[in-house]
Amino acid sequence: MQLLKDRIRKDGIVLPGNILKVGSFLNHQMDIGLFNEMGREFARRFAGVPVTRIVTIEASGIGIACIASQYFSVPVVFAKKSKSKNISGEAFATSVKSYTHNTTYDVMISKEFIRKTDSVLIIDDFLANGCALEGLVDLVGQSGARVAGAGIAIEKGFQDGGSRLRAKGIRIESLAIIDSMEAGKDIVFRDS
Amino acid sequence: MQLLKDRIRKDGIVLPGNILKVGSFLNHQMDIGLFNEMGREFARRFAGVPVTRIVTIEASGIGIACIASQYFSVPVVFAKKSKSKNISGEAFATSVKSYTHNTTYDVMISKEFIRKTDSVLIIDDFLANGCALEGLVDLVGQSGARVAGAGIAIEKGFQDGGSRLRAKGIRIESLAIIDSMEAGKDIVFRDS
Numbered sequence: 001m002q003l004l005k006d007r008i009r010k011d012g013i014v015l016p017g018n019i020l021k022v023g024s025f026l027n028h029q030m031d032i033g034l035f036n037e038m039g040r041e042f043a044r045r046f047a048g049v050p051v052t053r054i055v056t057i058e059a060s061g062i063g064i065a066c067i068a069s070q071y072f073s074v075p076v077v078f079a080k081k082s083k084s085k086n087i088s089g090e091a092f093a094t095s096v097k098s099y100t101h102n103t104t105y106d107v108m109i110s111k112e113f114i115r116k117t118d119s120v121l122i123i124d125d126f127l128a129n130g131c132a133l134e135g136l137v138d139l140v141g142q143s144g145a146r147v148a149g150a151g152i153a154i155e156k157g158f159q160d161g162g163s164r165l166r167a168k169g170i171r172i173e174s175l176a177i178i179d180s181m182e183a184g185k186d187i188v189f190r191d192s
Numbered sequence: 193m194q195l196l197k198d199r200i201r202k203d204g205i206v207l208p209g210n211i212l213k214v215g216s217f218l219n220h221q222m223d224i225g226l227f228n229e230m231g232r233e234f235a236r237r238f239a240g241v242p243v244t245r246i247v248t249i250e251a252s253g254i255g256i257a258c259i260a261s262q263y264f265s266v267p268v269v270f271a272k273k274s275k276s277k278n279i280s281g282e283a284f285a286t287s288v289k290s291y292t293h294n295t296t297y298d299v300m301i302s303k304e305f306i307r308k309t310d311s312v313l314i315i316d317d318f319l320a321n322g323c324a325l326e327g328l329v330d331l332v333g334q335s336g337a338r339v340a341g342a343g344i345a346i347e348k349g350f351q352d353g354g355s356r357l358r359a360k361g362i363r364i365e366s367l368a369i370i371d372s373m374e375a376g377k378d379i380v381f382r383d384s
Contacts, residue, residue, distance in 0.1 A: 029269045029305040032261045059250035066255040069224045077221045113221040
């Protein structure tokens with residue numbers, strides 16, 4: 001999606017350690033006009049695919065998912081990060097490894113909010129090593145619902161999450177895939 | 193706001209300890225059609241008040257703030273919960289007491305995302321003891337910006353946050369104010 005790539009080039013900040021800061025428009029301050037264009041693009045890419053529910057994960061996926069849901073007219077459910085392992089039997093739960101924070105956290109979704117008959121579109125801001133997306137796919141799988149696909153804003157194409165999850169048959173639509181980036185140099189996007 | 197009060201009566205679950213569960217439409221699963229009506233109502237109530245930025249706090253304020261921002265055409269910034277006290281000089285930071293979780297957490301907003309010249313509308317899902325809202329007012333105050341007001345979905349009117357913050361001169365518009373609630377009994381809303 002050209003609009004998003006242009007915005008990343010203009011306002012994204014590449015730091016050593018494969019860090020891309022996009023807090024000025026994506027995941028701290030949020031440009032809702034841009035989110036609307038992203039939502040429209042997700043709807044275009046997933047046209048014809050049945051979607052009954054959008055699932056995301058707190059915190060930075062929520063804004064994108066809520067705005068995008070307006071183009072699908074379905075409710076949004078966000079997976080909650082839980083501090084304790086004491087998840088009651090009323091929730092689907094799984095563990096997600098965070099390489100950024102070098103820790104593992106538990107996420108949960110109440111069982112009542114994903115039904116076996118759902119066709120779920122997962123939306124998130126970033127896809128890098130794929131652990132968060134894998135966790136969401138696991139939660140949806142526990143419910144017996146179908147994963148319709150995943151809509152991602154920015155994929156770090158040089159990390160293996162995207163290829164690993166596509167190999168498992170998940171349809172992933174990333175609006176901007178970065179093939180390489182380095183502080184002080186131009187970001188190289190796939191297909192550009 | 194009648195629509196929200198009706199929805200709370202229909203789908204809210206009152207538990208002992210003044211707990212109101214609204215996860216089926218407000219803060220776990222999110223009804224975006226309802227959020228749009230709430231956004232429209234915030235815009236009606238704050239008509240004529242200059243708003244240049246909306247500030248909320250992760251995680252459950254984000255969806256409401258993003259949808260509401262479409263009626264104000266301003267960017268949204270969410271305060272991040274931070275695990276460490278090691279906030280760099282690049283952020284406004286404060287501590288928030290959580291009575292629900294019996295803990296204190298730090299929240300921060302990067303200095304670049306609130307300017308001295310801003311007129312900030314704070315949006316959140318709940319107002320009870322007022323600690324989260326007080327923290328957000330503090331963050332905005334640190335920047336030198338003006339707090340235009342606070343738009344709250346549900347205020348627990350029997351807790352003192354609303355009256356304490358109104359006494360400080362903050363204009364608070366809560367879409368549903370609960371005067372009393374008890375498991376198994378009708379919820380009593382203010383002005384109804």
